[in-house]
Amino acid sequence: MIWEITIIVFLMLVAIVLILLEIFLLPGITIAGVGGFLFAASGVIYAYTVGETAGHITLFLSLTAFAASFVWLLRARSFNKVALKTDVDSKLTSSRDLGIEPGDEGITLSRLAPIGKARIKGITVEAKSMDELIDENTPVEVLRVDGYNVLVKRKEQTDIHA
Template identity: 35%
Template structure:
């Protein structure tokens, strides 16, 4: 027979897993199912080990703890500091009509690691290198133009 500590641990871990499922990783269902099973195991063990009176007491405590925890977790914004609020609004030459052709020369406006921005004929374009790092201010040449990707290499004088 399990002691009270085991029942409390099963109950708390089950509730924590249910909250994790609902707030942090919704849609996976595995944490929610495991949490539900652990919470149910705590209630069943309390019924079997301690009788109906304490079993219903643990069932009520489990329901109340879960309800209170979910209410305060969702209502007070307690998890806002841990959740992502922003979204990526950047684009990589999406449907941009540019006049950049193979062989054109430009100046790197940012460090290309291996991608960044280059200015060609007063037009700023997102480009990539063939793997090398290019410092800002370096003159580059277009080696290939693909849909949504322009490949450049640094121009080495000498």
């Protein structure tokens, strides 16, 4: 009888530890959560094979121990050392707010396939080509400014020797 109790207690303690690790430390559904569920199910099933009373007691005590551990961990604030506390206070500036307007000219800093970087009026922005791929260091002209997108086309080269 002592051997069965030892097995049940071991299974349930491992289950509680794994489930608490899953909740507090490991993001998403990981092996710890699945393992914790399997250990808990195994412990309860094994307890019911020992006897109905043992199964009821195991189920009640394990749920109580899990709830108590969960509440204690929340109140102990033991995870404040690993919790993310950084506030993001930056904001994205619209291309319109930078003073970029249709007709402005610039040069691509990276290949626009169809999106890449361009420098327009000395400002590096994310540019989008309308139809074609535009290589790096190609002169471009702004067609339209939509919020954060600057739509550009390859600048037409004029032949002055004609």
